Amino acid sequence: MARWEPGARERLQVAALELFAARGFEQTTTADIAQAVGLTERTFFRHFADKREVLFFGQEQYLQAFLDGVEAAPDAAAPLEMVASALNAAARLFPNERRGYSRARQSVIERNPALQERERHKFAELASAVAGGLRGRGVTEPAATLAAESAATVFGIAFARWIAEGEDRPLAQIASDVLGELRNLTSPVSRATTT
Amino acid sequence: MARWEPGARERLQVAALELFAARGFEQTTTADIAQAVGLTERTFFRHFADKREVLFFGQEQYLQAFLDGVEAAPDAAAPLEMVASALNAAARLFPNERRGYSRARQSVIERNPALQERERHKFAELASAVAGGLRGRGVTEPAATLAAESAATVFGIAFARWIAEGEDRPLAQIASDVLGELRNLTSPVSRATTT
Known part of the structure; x- marks a missing residue:
């Protein structure tokens, strides 16, 4: 009993996203998701605490990628260089073939305020973890929190693009461009005339 | 009937905060708050939609101060100079005599996850409004969102300090110092030895 289903998690994730998109998040039950891939609800709960967590699974890995990136930055790097390294490491988790899934996920989240709140909370946790990583690299406060919040903001903007x-550029490149814009915020506004 | 009570709003706010601190937010009712200052619950609801909004009253004024600050920045200012002007304008709403009230409010919010979420939502709305103001001053995306998120982060850090x-420095000065740290994030980490 309770045997391991290879690939069950991914199949549940894909089925859940399809159901959320088709019926709405609220109208989909964990039983619906499990049935869609021929599994039991009990198997569903071996993988996910609830249907919301299907959309947020993998956050530890995602946080860890940011922290690994902070660690990988050279000694005496500026805080924003550590952020650049973190963004690069995190972007590797999102190869181009994941774009379709990420796009569908975002569209489900945008239609549900409770999921939006969960997403804001995720970004707040990310910023807090990255700030801890930066302090571990010798960045003092408030620079650590400022740099970490900037990392979360840059990642959020880059991800949305x-x-x-x-859009067909890889995430790492977009994130690097957005970080460049952050560095450039001290330059006067150039009044581009849109004609 | 339903006559206007001068100063009722402020009295209700002070009484609510005292009750939230003494009994807890969940354990305090709108009737308790009204009774504490000798007013009816009906009067309470002329001022606030619910007990949570007692803690978040004045957000329009607060948002407007940021936007006025963005407007007041000189032509061709850099986005971060517009942010500096916004922070200054917002800080004026928090003179030193408000510190005690703000401190008590924060301590109530920190003990309640739903209030923390409302606070995160407030900062998200602030960043979104400031980004709109910056676009109105000719700042393009993603610079406008980056600068606006930075404004919200700097204000949050400065306010906590x-x-x-x-702490006895005025909020405007702290905000200006924190913004200075943001400008400095591109400098290498100096390894201060704490002895």
């Missing part, structure tokens, strides 16, 4: 229709 | 025990 990455999943935008028509 | 302002209400810390033993």
Whole structure:
């Protein structure tokens, strides 16, 4: 009994996302998700605490990638260089073939305020963990929190662009460009005339 | 009937905060708050939609101060100079005599996850409004969102320091110092030896 189903988690994730998109998040039950891939609800709960967590599974890995990136930055790097290294490490978790899944996930989240709140909370936890990593590398406060919040903001903006229709640059490149814009915030506004 | 009570709003706010601190937010009712200052629950609801909003009253004024600050920045200012102007304008809403109230409010919020979420939502709305203001001043995306998120982060950090025990600098000065640290994130980490 309770045997391990290879690939069950991924199949549940894909089925859940399809159901959330088709019926709405609230209208989908864990039993619906399990049935869609021929598994029992009991198997569902071996993988996920509840249906919401299907959308947020993998956060530890995601946080760890940011922290590994902070660790990988050279000694005496500036805080924003450590952030650049963290963004690069995190972007590796999102190869281009994940774009479709990420796009569908975002569209489910945008239609549900409770999921939006869960997403805000995720970014707050991310910033807090990255700030801890930066302090571990000798960055003092408030610089550590400022840099960590910037990392979360840059990642959020880059991610939103990455999943935008028509965008085809890799996430790492978009994140690097957005971080460049952050460095550039001290330059006067150039009044581009849009004609 | 339903006559206007001068100063009722402020009295209700002070009484609510005292009750939240003494009994806990969940254990305090709107009737308790009204009774504490000799008013009816009906009067309470003329001022606040619910007991949570007692703690978040004035957000429009607060948002407007940030936007006025963005407007007041000189032409061709850099995005971070517009942010500096916004922080200054917002800090004016928090003179030193408000420190005690703000400190008590924060301590109520920190003990209640739902209030923390409301506070996170407030900061998200602030960043979104400031980004709009910056776009109105000619700042393009993603610079506008990056600068606006930075404004919210700097204000959050500065505010937490302002209400810390033993802190006596005015909020505007703390915010200006924290913004200076943000500008400095591109400098290498100096390994201060703490002895």
